[in-house]
Amino acid sequence: MAKSGISAVWHDAGKKWEMRELPVPDPDTDAISIRVRRTSVCGSDLHVWRGDGLKESDPPREPFVFGHEMMGEVAALGKGVKTDSLRRPLKEGDRVVFPYFFPCMSCYNCIRGEMGACKFRGGRKPLSEWNVCNGGFAQYYYLRTPHFIFKLPDDLSDEAAAPINCALAQVIDALHVGRVRFGDRVVIQGAGGLGVNACAVARDMGAEMVIAIDGQKPRLDLAMRSGATHAIDIGQFPTPRSRIDRVMELTQGIGADIVVEVVGFPAVVEEGVKMLRMRGTYLEVGHISPNSMASLDVQGLVANQVRFFGIQHYDPWIVKAGIDFMQRAKGKYAIADVVSHTFPLDRIDEAFRTAEWVGRSGGSKVTRAVVAP
Numbered sequence: 001m002a003k004s005g006i007s008a009v010w011h012d013a014g015k016k017w018e019m020r021e022l023p024v025p026d027p028d029t030d031a032i033s034i035r036v037r038r039t040s041v042c043g044s045d046l047h048v049w050r051g052d053g054l055k056e057s058d059p060p061r062e063p064f065v066f067g068h069e070m071m072g073e074v075a076a077l078g079k080g081v082k083t084d085s086l087r088r089p090l091k092e093g094d095r096v097v098f099p100y101f102f103p104c105m106s107c108y109n110c111i112r113g114e115m116g117a118c119k120f121r122g123g124r125k126p127l128s129e130w131n132v133c134n135g136g137f138a139q140y141y142y143l144r145t146p147h148f149i150f151k152l153p154d155d156l157s158d159e160a161a162a163p164i165n166c167a168l169a170q171v172i173d174a175l176h177v178g179r180v181r182f183g184d185r186v187v188i189q190g191a192g193g194l195g196v197n198a199c200a201v202a203r204d205m206g207a208e209m210v211i212a213i214d215g216q217k218p219r220l221d222l223a224m225r226s227g228a229t230h231a232i233d234i235g236q237f238p239t240p241r242s243r244i245d246r247v248m249e250l251t252q253g254i255g256a257d258i259v260v261e262v263v264g265f266p267a268v269v270e271e272g273v274k275m276l277r278m279r280g281t282y283l284e285v286g287h288i289s290p291n292s293m294a295s296l297d298v299q300g301l302v303a304n305q306v307r308f309f310g311i312q313h314y315d316p317w318i319v320k321a322g323i324d325f326m327q328r329a330k331g332k333y334a335i336a337d338v339v340s341h342t343f344p345l346d347r348i349d350e351a352f353r354t355a356e357w358v359g360r361s362g363g364s365k366v367t368r369a370v371v372a373p
């Protein structure tokens with residue numbers, strides 16, 4: 001294993017990246033060092049990069065490394081690690097995926113098996129605490145214990161595997177919580193990485209109708225190839241009212257059984273809850289930035305008996321289910337084509353600029369940009 005690796009360090013001040021060479025730590029007994037192969041630019045990374053939710057008065061954050069939607073190969077195993085989380089032998093060079101967060105395994109929620117709800121869940125230590133090469137937008141990632149890790153089958157490409165631990169896992173979890181039932185009508189607000197995956201998963205779970213809403217034609221086209229049955233192009237339906245009316249029209253005036261929000265702007269929620277049928281389920285996934293204040297008429301939610309769920313993180317079985325789904329989806333849903341652009345790490349700035357969709361209309365062909373560190 002290399003002694004050092006490159007991390008892309010983000011500086012809020014000046015809004016720029018720095019390629020920094022840092023030592024690669026040897027793994028502790030139960031840890032694993034991952035050589036990162038692909039990391040997507042997730043919508044939540046774009047929120048971080050834009051500084052969404054930060055106030056003018058907030059000081060710039062300390063320089064940091066981020067990136068979480070990733071896959072890689074085993075660079076080195078701690079002495080105590082012999083298998084993946086399904087007891088299959090694990091060795092250096094094996095391609096793997098893993099949740100990007102670390103449940104504590106010894107709290108109330110963890111002992112109930114709700115590891116995605118661990119309040120003591122950890123992430124990466126910041127550079128200020130541990131000055132090593134460790135991150136998604138870096139060449140190495142340190143999988144400390146307790147972790148979960150799954151070997152990848154050979155027939156899934158790196159590009160197809162990168163979104164499994166975030167975009168795909170997150171929507172599998174959401175639609176599992178929302179309990180899609182056979183014949184349901186599902187609306188997906190936003191057809192980026194999460195949205196396109198949500199179309200495929202909802203359809204696979206038995207939805208009869210999947211309506212994708214987005215402002216980018218290529219994303220909607222991909223959604224339609226990934227299980228969506230209908231597309232609502234914001235260019236053609238420019239107002240919230242017109243989009244709500246369109247959903248009502250498509251559902252014969254009833255409204256959707258389930259609406260999934262994967263955009264992350266509060267106005268989208270205000271619009272989406274009005275697309276539900278009475279007693280419909282709203283699955284809120286997109287908002288990860290602080291200060292995301294929406295204006296909702298709560299009486300309207302009560303009168304319409306809206307079931308509102310906030311979804312973040314997932315339990316480890318979801319990653320395994322995601323791998324299986326990616327294999328099953330081949331030739332059926334185009335979700336393996338979600339990744340449209342790949343950049344080397346030193347062109348990460350270009351990856352983010354390419355992935356940025358705010359302020360763009362119509363022509364962008366980006367569904368998911370990935371970095372290959």
Ligand SMILES: [Zn+2]
Nearest residue numbers: 042044069166
């Ligand atoms: Zn993500």
Ligand SMILES: [Zn+2]
Nearest residue numbers: 104107110118
């Ligand atoms: Zn816990």
